[in-house]
Amino acid sequence: KDHWEVDPQELTLGEELGSGQFGLVLEGMWREKKVAVKMTREECMSDDEFKEEALVMTKLSHSKLVQLYGVCTQHSPMCLVFEFMENGCLSDYLRARKGQLSQDVMLGMCLDVSEGMAYLESSNFIHRDLAARNCLVSHDHEVKVSDFGMTRFVLDDQYTSSQCSKFPVKWSAPEVIRYSKFSSKSDVWSFGVLMWEVYSEGRLPYENRSNAEVVESLNAGLRLLKPRLAPDAVHLLMEWCWKEKPEDRPSFALLVHELASLSNI
Numbered sequence: 001k002d003h004w005e006v007d008p009q010e011l012t013l014g015e016e017l018g019s020g021q022f023g024l025v026l027e028g029m030w031r032e033k034k035v036a037v038k039m040t041r042e043e044c045m046s047d048d049e050f051k052e053e054a055l056v057m058t059k060l061s062h063s064k065l066v067q068l069y070g071v072c073t074q075h076s077p078m079c080l081v082f083e084f085m086e087n088g089c090l091s092d093y094l095r096a097r098k099g100q101l102s103q104d105v106m107l108g109m110c111l112d113v114s115e116g117m118a119y120l121e122s123s124n125f126i127h128r129d130l131a132a133r134n135c136l137v138s139h140d141h142e143v144k145v146s147d148f149g150m151t152r153f154v155l156d157d158q159y160t161s162s163q164c165s166k167f168p169v170k171w172s173a174p175e176v177i178r179y180s181k182f183s184s185k186s187d188v189w190s191f192g193v194l195m196w197e198v199y200s201e202g203r204l205p206y207e208n209r210s211n212a213e214v215v216e217s218l219n220a221g222l223r224l225l226k227p228r229l230a231p232d233a234v235h236l237l238m239e240w241c242w243k244e245k246p247e248d249r250p251s252f253a254l255l256v257h258e259l260a261s262l263s264n265i
């Protein structure tokens with residue numbers, strides 16, 4: 001048996017944490033650790049390719065990535081056993097704490113995500129859907145990146161093609177919208193929007209504008225405005241992430257350096 005295989009007998013399942021993109025996510029216990037267990041629904045995810053991909057994901061390990069502990073693939077529905085992040089997704093966390101987050105905490109959240117993303121960048125692993133909703137918060141404001149690379153297993157093409165309603169246009173780089181050209185530099189664009197979300201306390205980017213209107217304004221060179229709480233130096237980093245040409249954007253390694261130097265001021 002592969003050592004990433006979790007024995008279902010060792011799993012205790014509890015309350016529902018939410019019905020994720022692929023199916024049910026339950027709280028649970030595994031080897032005295034609190035875990036989040038994702039039961040994959042057959043019709044939402046292609047099984048086979050997912051198995052070896054899940055094994056790739058078990059090899060990605062970093063303190064700022066939500067850790068996959070193991071998989072149960074010997075029966076259906078397959079389940080993925082993750083480290084448990086008790087404060088749920090970052091977007092809900094920001095909205096619930098409007099007006100209560102200090103400058104240090106907001107900067108620390110951006111730094112946490114940039115560190116996790118710099119690790120994925122160094123592993124040549126593209127997230128494809130980086131946003132505050134796909135980051136999770138553990139105890140005391142620690143933020144980790146979640147569900148990296150999982151978009152490739154979504155069978156719902158409403159989600160995967162940029163012309164459709166569920167595609168995350170507001171977080172997508174121009175080359176992704178136009179040509180589905182994903183790269184770590186398109187993840188950097190999304191990271192710029194995530195920084196905007198953090199300093200906007202979880203507000204929706206381009207609030208009441210449609211995806212089509214957002215595409216038009218981006219093509220006209222318009223960008224999200226500086227959130228009231230964002231220092232100029234952080235807004236400059238956001239705008240750097242939103243350069244039209246991918247090669248003009250910073251790497252995550254450089255963003256970590258810039259954000260770390262801001263947090264030491």
Ligand SMILES: Cn1cc(-c2ccnc(-n3ncc4cc(C(C)(C)C)cc(F)c4c3=O)c2CO)cc(Nc2ccncn2)c1=O
Pocket residue numbers: 017018019020021022025036038066082083084085086087088089129133134136146147148150151152154
């Ligand atoms: C690990 N983990 C996962 C979740 C959790 C629960 C429900 N749906 C999800 N989500 N959320 C988003 C999501 C997104 C995708 C894309 C392919 C990128 C679109 C693919 C997914 F598979 C998920 C998923 O499963 C998660 C995120 O994977 C919640 C936790 N914790 C808490 C704690 C308190 N309240 C709520 N959740 C937790 O610790």
